[in-house]
Amino acid sequence: MRAAVIVFPGSNCDRDVAVALEQASGRPPKMVWHKDAVLPALDLIVLPGGFSYGDYLRSGAMAARSPVLAAVVASAKRGVPVLGICNGFQVLTECGLLPGVLMPNAGLRFVCRDVFLKVETTDSAFTLGYTEGNVVRLPVAHGDGNYFADTEILDRLEGEGRVAFRYVDSEGCRSVGANPNGSMNDIAGVLSESRTVLGLMPHPERLADSRLGGDDGRVMFDALAALETT
Amino acid sequence: MKARIHVTLKIGVLDPQGKAIGHALGAMGFDGVGEVRQGKVIDIELAETNPDKVRTAVDDMCRKLLANTVIESYEIEIDR
Numbered sequence: 001m002r003a004a005v006i007v008f009p010g011s012n013c014d015r016d017v018a019v020a021l022e023q024a025s026g027r028p029p030k031m032v033w034h035k036d037a038v039l040p041a042l043d044l045i046v047l048p049g050g051f052s053y054g055d056y057l058r059s060g061a062m063a064a065r066s067p068v069l070a071a072v073v074a075s076a077k078r079g080v081p082v083l084g085i086c087n088g089f090q091v092l093t094e095c096g097l098l099p100g101v102l103m104p105n106a107g108l109r110f111v112c113r114d115v116f117l118k119v120e121t122t123d124s125a126f127t128l129g130y131t132e133g134n135v136v137r138l139p140v141a142h143g144d145g146n147y148f149a150d151t152e153i154l155d156r157l158e159g160e161g162r163v164a165f166r167y168v169d170s171e172g173c174r175s176v177g178a179n180p181n182g183s184m185n186d187i188a189g190v191l192s193e194s195r196t197v198l199g200l201m202p203h204p205e206r207l208a209d210s211r212l213g214g215d216d217g218r219v220m221f222d223a224l225a226a227l228e229t230t
Numbered sequence: 231m232k233a234r235i236h237v238t239l240k241i242g243v244l245d246p247q248g249k250a251i252g253h254a255l256g257a258m259g260f261d262g263v264g265e266v267r268q269g270k271v272i273d274i275e276l277a278e279t280n281p282d283k284v285r286t287a288v289d290d291m292c293r294k295l296l297a298n299t300v301i302e303s304y305e306i307e308i309d310r
Contacts (some may be wrong), residue, residue, distance in 0.1 A: 058298055065295060094298065101300045108246050148243065148301060182246075 001227045003029035003044040008063045013049035013085065013205060020205040024221035034066040043227045044081050045072055047088030049203055059144045060090030069095050081125050081227060082197045086142055089199030098190055098199045100149030106182025112141040115180055115202060117165040117188050118172055124191055126198045127164055129223035135172045136216035138202035140180055145201040147183035157190055165189035165200055231276050233288045234307040235296055238269035243301045272296055281308050
């Protein structure tokens with residue numbers, strides 16, 4: 001599996017996700033600087049977490065207009081899977097690969113804690129290793145994770161089974177307390193129409209090794225390691 | 231020429247920062263404060279001197295970068 005991790009000024013989870021990818025696939029990903037306008041042949045592109053460009057203007061807004069993103073969008077349109085984690089999810093909505101927008105958390109505070117997520121679909125390269133309906137635990141660390149979209153988009157996402165993960169409590173039940181940011185329909189992660197682009201606020205790379213307290217995130221990278229597009 | 235752009239959240243989009251400001255104003259004793267909405271002001275200097283061309287260019291900038299039109303609306307003021 002040939003993966004690339006896009007590195008922006010202010011990215012801070014690029015190395016963590018590189019470790020998780022190498023652990024799963026045995027091959028280190030290519031680290032691509034945001035000023036590179038050309039991408040090699042790839043099976044996976046990862047937009048990592050962090051605070052690209054200091055979250056200036058809106059989180060993800062500047063990164064979405066950086067030179068490398070045109071190449072990422074072109075690759076995504078050719079079917080190359082793209083995974084956006086946290087700030088990467090914000091970049092994906094800003095560049096239009098995913099619908100909606102991530103607004104400031106409803107509680108106005110940065111939230112940094114483990115959350116429970118229900119796996120809502122296994123119909124994607126990212127989630128096929130999970131069991132539908134199961135509850136997994138991953139950390140969140142964000143100030144702008146409050147997913148917003150108009151009702152037409154929400155209805156489409158729900159109708160097409162494109163909500164990949166939803167915030168729940170440890171028992172798998174939805175509640176106000178289980179949602180860390182006020183996100184609509186308790187959405188934690190969404191898929192593109194083609195199901196080849198996933199954006200999620202929680203960090204699978206931060207719990208991808210049992211020595212670090214959990215490995216629910218590893219399932220995603222193990223599934224992605226098997227990827228081989230043409 | 232100079233352009234000033236006001237970016238605000240669209241009506242119907244919850245503005246938690248505006249709400250917090252409203253609560254704070256009420257707590258400070260300012261009576262009769264209704265809904266508060268927070269936005270941004272962006273000032274841009276442009277080499278172009280034709281106001282119509284400036285407006286067209288700035289409108290393009292707003293749609294492509296300065297505002298996220300999923301949740302934000304914008305107003306453009308040209309020079310003074």
